Amino acid sequence: MSARAAALVLAIAACGPNGRHEPARSATREEAPMSGATSPTGEPHPGEIVNVDKVEGRTWTRKASEVPASVAWVKVGDQWKAVVRIEITGAGDRREVTKLGADGELLETTMATLGPPPATPARKE
Amino acid sequence: VQRKQRREEVDAAEGASASAVAPGRMTSIARRAPQTQRAPRRPVQVGGSGAPLAAVDGAPAVLLVDDGAIQPGQMLKRQFVALLRAQIIAAADHELGPIYAGLGCPYIERAFARHAARSAAEIEALLLRFAPAARSARTAADLIPAVLERVCVGVRAWRDRGEVPADVGGVEDIEDVDPIEAPEGKDGAAPAPGPRPGDPPAAGVAAATPAAKELGANQRVLARDAAHTTDAYVPKFRDRLGSKITGWDLPFDPAAVTLDTVTIDGVPTRAMLLDWNAAWGPLPAARDLPLTMTPADARAAVTACATLGGWSKLAAGDQSILTNLLGGEQNYLSEAVREHLRPGFKTLKGKRDDDQAAGLKAAMTVKDAMPNWIIDEMETAAATVTLAGPTTVENYAFTGTKADGEQWTAAFSDGVSTPIVAPKAPTDGYHNHSVKEMADSACYLPKTARQQITVIVLNPVVNPADAHWAAEYNRPDFHSYMTAGAAGVVTVYPDKTSNELSDADGRSNALVHETGHTWSYRTWGRDTTKGKWAEWKQAMDADVVSVSGYATASIAEDVAETVRTYVSAKATPRQDEYKRIVPHRFAILATEYDK
Numbered sequence: 001m002s003a004r005a006a007a008l009v010l011a012i013a014a015c016g017p018n019g020r021h022e023p024a025r026s027a028t029r030e031e032a033p034m035s036g037a038t039s040p041t042g043e044p045h046p047g048e049i050v051n052v053d054k055v056e057g058r059t060w061t062r063k064a065s066e067v068p069a070s071v072a073w074v075k076v077g078d079q080w081k082a083v084v085r086i087e088i089t090g091a092g093d094r095r096e097v098t099k100l101g102a103d104g105e106l107l108e109t110t111m112a113t114l115g116p117p118p119a120t121p122a123r124k125e
Numbered sequence: 126v127q128r129k130q131r132r133e134e135v136d137a138a139e140g141a142s143a144s145a146v147a148p149g150r151m152t153s154i155a156r157r158a159p160q161t162q163r164a165p166r167r168p169v170q171v172g173g174s175g176a177p178l179a180a181v182d183g184a185p186a187v188l189l190v191d192d193g194a195i196q197p198g199q200m201l202k203r204q205f206v207a208l209l210r211a212q213i214i215a216a217a218d219h220e221l222g223p224i225y226a227g228l229g230c231p232y233i234e235r236a237f238a239r240h241a242a243r244s245a246a247e248i249e250a251l252l253l254r255f256a257p258a259a260r261s262a263r264t265a266a267d268l269i270p271a272v273l274e275r276v277c278v279g280v281r282a283w284r285d286r287g288e289v290p291a292d293v294g295g296v297e298d299i300e301d302v303d304p305i306e307a308p309e310g311k312d313g314a315a316p317a318p319g320p321r322p323g324d325p326p327a328a329g330v331a332a333a334t335p336a337a338k339e340l341g342a343n344q345r346v347l348a349r350d351a352a353h354t355t356d357a358y359v360p361k362f363r364d365r366l367g368s369k370i371t372g373w374d375l376p377f378d379p380a381a382v383t384l385d386t387v388t389i390d391g392v393p394t395r396a397m398l399l400d401w402n403a404a405w406g407p408l409p410a411a412r413d414l415p416l417t418m419t420p421a422d423a424r425a426a427v428t429a430c431a432t433l434g435g436w437s438k439l440a441a442g443d444q445s446i447l448t449n450l451l452g453g454e455q456n457y458l459s460e461a462v463r464e465h466l467r468p469g470f471k472t473l474k475g476k477r478d479d480d481q482a483a484g485l486k487a488a489m490t491v492k493d494a495m496p497n498w499i500i501d502e503m504e505t506a507a508a509t510v511t512l513a514g515p516t517t518v519e520n521y522a523f524t525g526t527k528a529d530g531e532q533w534t535a536a537f538s539d540g541v542s543t544p545i546v547a548p549k550a551p552t553d554g555y556h557n558h559s560v561k562e563m564a565d566s567a568c569y570l571p572k573t574a575r576q577q578i579t580v581i582v583l584n585p586v587v588n589p590a591d592a593h594w595a596a597e598y599n600r601p602d603f604h605s606y607m608t609a610g611a612a613g614v615v616t617v618y619p620d621k622t623s624n625e626l627s628d629a630d631g632r633s634n635a636l637v638h639e640t641g642h643t644w645s646y647r648t649w650g651r652d653t654t655k656g657k658w659a660e661w662k663q664a665m666d667a668d669v670v671s672v673s674g675y676a677t678a679s680i681a682e683d684v685a686e687t688v689r690t691y692v693s694a695k696a697t698p699r700q701d702e703y704k705r706i707v708p709h710r711f712a713i714l715a716t717e718y719d720k
Contacts, residue, residue, distance in 0.1 A: 051597075054678050070525065070589040077612045089678030091497030092238055096675075096682065097594070097605075098642075104653070106646040106681070108610040110588065111635050115595075115602030116214055 036072025037065035039080035045072055046082055046102070053088040055095070074099055074107035081107055184263035189245035200265035202245035209269055210237055213276055238498045242461040242674070244468045337386045337393030341400070345421075346413045347382065349389065349396040353416075359384050362397050369422045372467045373429035374474055376404055404428070409454075419454045426451040426463050433474060435481020446489055446669050449705040455698045457496045458672060458706065465494035489669050497674040501693035503633040506568040508537040508575075512545075512561060521546060523582060524608075524616050525589040535564040535581075539572045548585035555619035557583045558632060563617065566633040569692055571719045574637075574644045579613035588618050609639035611646060634689055641688030642681060644718065653680050657717065664709035672707060687711075688718060695719075 037045055045064035049072060052059045064072045064082070073080045085100040093114050099107040185198050189205055200208075240251060252272055253259055259271035340346070347362055348354055363379040370377040381400045386393055389412075399421070401408045406424030414420050427448050430436060436444065451466070453459025466473075466488050473484045488494050515531035523530070529549040536542050545560045563581050570578075588605035595603040606627065608616040615636065620626060627635065649657040662680060671677050676686035687707060691714045694700040704711050 068589065068593055071593050074610065075612075076610060087679070089675070089682055091674050092241060094238075094498050094675075096678070097590075098681070103651065105651045106611050106642065108608050109639055109642045109681075109685075110590075110605050110608040111639055112588075112591075112594070112603060112605045114598060114600045115604060116211060116600070118599065118601055 034069045035065050036067045036069045036083075037063075038069075039073045039082070040069060041080055043080060043082070046084055049083055050085045051088070052085065055088060055090055074101070076107060081105070083107060187246065187249065188262060188265040188268060189249045191245045198264035202248055205245075205265050205268075206237070206241070206248065208266075209272065212269055212273060238500075239457065239496060241497050242493055242495055243464050246468050247464055337388040340387045340389060340398075340412070343401045343403075343408060344387075345399045345401055345409060345411075346389065347397040347399050347418070348416070349394050349413070351395075354384060354395040354397055356384060358397065366399065366418055366421060369418060369467075370405060370425050372470065373425045374471050375425050375429055376402065378402070419460060422463060423452045423454045423459065426466070429470065430466075430485060433481045433485070434478040435473075435476075435483075435485060438478050438482035439485060443486060443489070443669070446706075447485060449702075450489060450670055453702040453706060456694070456702050456706075457499050457501075458670075459702065461496045462488055462494045465491070490671070492674045492677055495671060495674040495677070499673060500631050500634050501690065501699075502697075503566075503569050503630055503637075503693050505696040507571050508539045508541070508568050510535050510537050510564045510568050512536075512564055515547075515560075517549065518546065521548075523548065523584050523586065524618075525584070525586045528585055533560050533564075535560075535567065537568065537572075537575065539575075541572055541575045543567060543575065543578050543581060545581045545583070547583040550585075552585050552619060554622055555585075555587070556622045556626060557619040558617055558626060559583075562629070562632060563636075566629070566636045569633050569637060570640060571692075573648075573720050574640055574688075574718060577613050577644045577647055578615055578640060580615070582614060582616045584616050584618050586619070588616075607635050607639050609643045611643065613643055613647065615640065615643075634693065637692045638685045638689040641685035644688070645681065645684045648717070657713075661710065661713060664707075664713055667709045668707040670706055672703070683710075688714060691718070 034040070036049075039045070047064060049062050049064060049067065050059065051062065071086075072083050074083060075081075081101045083099045084102060085104075087098045087100065089096045089098070095112045095114055097110040097112060099109075101107050185196050188199055189202050190199050191202055195201060240248065243251065249268070252268055256268075256271040256275040259268045262268045262271070347366070348358070353362075359382060360379075363382045366382060367377045367379060381402060383398050383400070384395070385398055386395050387398065388394070389396065399414070405421065406428035409420035409424065411420060430447060430451060431444075439447070450459055450462055466485075469484075473481055476484070512533050512535055514533035518530040518532050520527050521530035523546075530546045531549050533545045533547070534542055535545055543564075545563055547557075547560050551557075560583065563583065567575055567578065567581070588608070591603050591605055595601050604620060604624075605618050606620075607618070608614075610616070626632075645658075649661075652658065654662075658680065661684060665671075665680070665683060671683060671686070672690045673686050676683040687710050690703060690707075691711060694703050
């Protein structure tokens with residue numbers, strides 16, 4: 001196949017079923033990833049987020065600047081609200097991630113699954 | 126005191142002596158297992174948790190232990206369950222591809238969730254029933270290959286024939302689906318499965334039997350299908366019922382179970398009958414008992430506990446709570462609490478009254494006695510729905526990306542209207558629920574709760590926060606399923622097409638739970654110590670019992686889980702049971718939520 005023909009095949013493959021061009025989309029990449037130090041509209045974060053895992057019984061703190069905006073901020077209506085506390089509850093593989101704002105305001109809850117731990121390579125026999 | 130349960134000796138399965146290996150290799154090990162050496166028969170002894178265990182033929186009599194010191198060959202339950210789960214997932218991956226990342230297979234997840242509360246002894250007994258070849262195991266790790274082999278048979282049947290994964294479902298509902306082992310025929314083959322209890326009797330079955338008697342006033346029917354009404358099954362029913370009754374240290378005469386022909390609904394019917402013994406408690410109202418025999422178990426549990434000296438030490442309110450909790454015949458919570466209490470019941474009976482009272486009281490609240498997360502059947506929709514649309518929404522601000530979307534309007538029969546937005550173009554390699562599926566799930570919500578949803582968004586990309594949590598927990602496949610926001614936005618994230626999406630019940634349970642958070646915070650306010658939240662706390666204190674382990678994390682989770690239980694139990698027999706178990710909270714939901 002010539003390079004031109006290959007390019008044509010690729011171009012056709014990039015089109016949707018109706019021949020309409022549909023740009024490829026990454027399912028894992030956050031659009032315009034940014035630090036949580038400021039909201040997408042520029043408001044400064046109070047500074048830290050306290051994480052409380054009630055399943056494992058541990059608490060740790062992260063600076064907002066160390067986490068992505070998707071963790072540090074939640075849009076409630078038309079307002080971006082800073083997350084200052086995250087509580088993780090659940091059982092088994094299931095986790096509930098609850099983001100709380102100032103004064104304990106509930107911002108959002110997310111049901112998630114941990115997934116398996118990273119695969120360890122099989123031991124050589 | 127150990128509870129000993131005599132089991133029929135079975136022909137020792139070919140040895141399954143593989144020790145723990147890398148999860149990804151477990152399937153091939155399981156397949157190879159039958160070609161390895163024959164292992165000696167191991168008498169099965171279901172012991173109490175933490176009790177010293179005697180060695181049998183060099184192997185421990187009990188392989189799984191709840192806690193405390195373990196002998197060589199034994200394993201702590203939590204370690205074993207984690208190992209088994211990882212290897213089942215790996216085995217299913219091997220058969221089907223990476224199907225268990227993300228939300229995973231609901232059957233397997235449900236099975237682990239449902240049985241998580243069981244004791245080590247119960248888990249071991251369950252596995253031996255599910256995979257009889259495991260009876261030759263001499264170490265805890267030896268149990269795994271036989272279980273995996275059984276799971277893989279079911280998974281392969283599903284893959285190859287597209288059938289419901291009956292064998293996987295067998296893990297989930299082993300006691301419900303077929304608690305009575307099929308007796309082996311001459312060639313070792315099990316008889317063909319027959320109809321379930323309650324099915325009409327097979328044609329000709331009664332005609333070949335002697336003249337029918339009337340069903341006695343104190344008799345109940347254990348089975349009346351052709352498959353279970355043979356002489357070979359009589360000892361099976363006796364063993365099964367006897368283990369439940371004697372587990373509560375109540376008398377059981379095997380002759381109480383007989384096979385006879387009686388007139389049922391005017392038709393002579395061959396039936397497995399039970400002569401009810403008043404020592405077990407009041408006669409169950411229902412004529413036909415399910416194969417799980419939960420009505421008998423529930424009555425025996427209540428009767429046995431009420432005869433303890435420590436029972437009288439409990440306040441009347443606690444007695445009532447325990448009676449309702451142990452006496453539930455339809456709900457998983459009651460079953461889990463009985464399974465928690467039964468293995469140690471005889472030990473408890475030997476203690477002082479005060480200790481008995483403390484033990485009984487602990488069963489009401491100990492997290493280990495509760496199911497963690499249950500996907501209940503959603504049976505009663507509050508409304509019907511019609512969809513209108515779509516209209517194109519350009520450059521819609523989905524979570525994590527902007528893209529063209531399509532907006533539908535879900536018009537519910539009770540007048541509520543909810544927009545549902547889906548991406549115009551799907552993301553390659555990912556799939557999500559459909560607009561109709563989400564609208565259907567929303568039908569189960571009562572009007573007041575559904576009104577709190579401002580929009581349901583089927584997101585085109587995964588939650589951008591997943592990468593953060595994957596790193597925090599060192600779980601590369603951390604996956605958000607559904608988010609409910611304070612403003613009423615419900616976001617459902619896509620998953621890899623190689624991962625199975627949650628089924629209808631899983632989806633509906635998640636939606637009801639998550640929107641339970643939204644409803645409670647939007648209706649009762651953010652301060653969980655005041656107003657209706659305080660009333661709820663009082664109700665929690667009065668009820669004492671929580672509906673699941675998941676509910677015990679916080680008052681907010683308790684509300685969401687009780688909401689989920691309320692909705693799933695609506696207009697089912699479970700509803701009346703839960704009204705008795707958590708009456709104060711169900712009463713609040715009846716007036717505050719269900720309108």
